[in-house]
Structure formats: structure tokens, C-alpha cells
Amino acid sequence: MQTYKDLKNEWLAVLNNYYGPEETHAMLCRVTDYRRSWSAIDLLINQDQYLTTEDQNWYADVLKELSQLKPIQYILGETYFYGHCLTLSRDVLIPRPETEELVDLIIKREASAVGLNVLDIGTGSGAIAVSLKLGLTGSHLTAWDISPKALRIAKSNAIQLGAAVCFEEKNVLTLGPQKAVWDVIVSNPPYVCMSEKAHMRAHVLTQEPDLALFVPDDEPLLFYQKIAELGLSSLLPNGRIYFEINAAFGQETQTLLMHLGYHSVSLINDSYGKPRIVSAVRP
Ligand SMILES: C[S@@+](CC[C@H](N)C(=O)[O-])C[C@H]1O[C@@H](n2cnc3c(N)ncnc32)[C@H](O)[C@@H]1O
Incomplete structure (x- = not known):
């Protein structure tokens, strides 16, 4: 006993x-x-x-x-994110506290606008899309992911939490210019360089999906470049872009957005003082 x-x-x-x-x-x-x-x-x-x-x-x-070394969130099959209980499997990244800070910033900044059209790129468990749908009054949420298995989890979370989100299977890296329809684009894309693998804790390395985490060492901003270019065609005038970023590439991500003509580009620290969010406005 x-x-x-x-x-x-x-x-x-x-x-x-x-x-x-x-x-x-x-x-x-x-x-x-x-x-x-x-x-x-x-x-x-x-x-x-x-x-x-x-x-x-x-x-x-x-x-x-x-x-x-199996993460607790995968063992229990659930985690809390921004006050919502999300179902998880090993097909999706475990949503992180810094991503809650990204969601919180967007909800605070966009609270006064009603009926926003919002796109979440690389939705994974649906954590960002579902929380924004529930946090932004009258918003219309669309969420993309390349992984059909991740989309299944995201859809079940949206249904469970009563958040109407339109999920679509898309590879953002292969898309050409799109129609201007979004007020807001948000993304927490893969941003960990392969060389950083050596410094990661074993339970992240071996348990979470590579597709959600890694980019080649010689292209650390691969997703940011592509999504920012996509934003130029698909964001409405004065549409906003919000990225969670690799803290090691804050300046580079800011410069990339400024070179593409975005204005009001800002680098925002998380509660540990690390630069983890970049926001900008479409020219
Ligand atoms: C870092 S995870 C973020 C998941 C979730 N948004 C979060 O914050 O917890 C990145 C997500 O991007 C997706 N992804 C990877 N490559 C992609 C691509 N080419 N097009 C669309 N989504 C992609 C992965 O499947 C993964 O779900």
C-alpha cells in the first residue's frame, strides 16, 4: 500500500x-x-x-x-492553452506559454475591431485559431496546416470548444499570390534550426513532430519570408501580421519585413525578456 x-x-x-x-x-x-x-x-x-x-x-x-521522457501533455492527451483544454496527440506540437503571450497580445490589440477576418498559418493543435475565435468578437477564423493529422486534432478541438474555424490543408511554401481578404495573419511556423537540435531537451527532440519544429540552417527565415510575401497580396490595406519568432533572429525578421515594405514593424519581448513576437502592418 x-x-x-x-x-x-x-x-x-x-x-x-x-x-x-x-x-x-x-x-x-x-x-x-x-x-x-x-x-x-x-x-x-x-x-x-x-x-x-x-x-x-x-x-x-x-x-x-x-x-x-514522454511529455506529460502527450501522456494525458491534453493541455491547457489560454484557459482552454485542448486535446493533443504526437501529431501536433505541444502549444507553449510564449504562444499564449502571442494570442494575448493579438486579442488586446485587435479587441476594438469587430468581425475581423483572421488567418492562422501552421495551426497544429488549433491553439491559436481557437483562442482567437473565442477571444475576438465576431471574428472569422481560417487555419491552414500541411499535416492532415494535425488538422484532425485541430478540428476536434474547435468542435469541443464551440469555436467555428474553417480548417484547410495547405502547404504555405508552394502558394502563389492570393486575393486580399485578411485583416490579420498570424503564424507560429517551424523556426528551430537543425543545428539547434543538439541543445534541445531530449523529450522535445524525440517526441514532437519534426515537421512542426525544424528549418534548414541556411534558411532560418524560410517561413517568415514566404508568409510575409503572401501577406503583401492577401492582407487588406493596413492588415496586420503577427509572428512568433526564434529569439535568435529578432533583428533579421524585423529587417525582412521592413525590406518588403511593411511599416510599424515591432519586436516584442515575452515575459522572460526574450524577443519572441514580431508584428507589422501591410504597406
Ligand atoms: C511550430 S508548429 C505551431 C503549431 C501551433 N500553431 C502552435 O502554436 O502550437 C508549426 C506548424 O506548421 C505546420 N507546417 C509545417 N510546414 C508547413 C507548411 N509548409 N505549410 C503549412 N503548415 C506547415 C506544422 O505541421 C505545424 O503544425
């Missing part, structure tokens, strides 16, 4: 080398919230309670997968 206190000690002993004590404790709280709807305080108050055999087996399975 195992108490929750024993469970915590077991998790710290097994996972400490991979995640450290704080992250291990946070993961135990997250799975206990999922399994028992207990807060961190509930876990502390109930630390001397015994687990049922069923719960003990369930936690043991989760611990095994965590020690194989």
Missing part, C-alpha cells in the same frame, strides 16, 4: 535526474488534478491517504512513460 507522500517520494527519486524536484512536483500535481481533480493543496492535505490499487497502477504507468 502506498500513500500520496510515498508516491511523491517515489516520483522525486525516479524523475529527479531528468526534470529536477520543482518540475517533478509540478507534474505530480498536474496528473493528480487530471486523475482526482485535486489541487496542489488537496494533494498536501491528503498526503497520508492510501491510493487504491487502481490508482497506484495508473500512477505507475504514468511514471514509466515520464521516465521514458
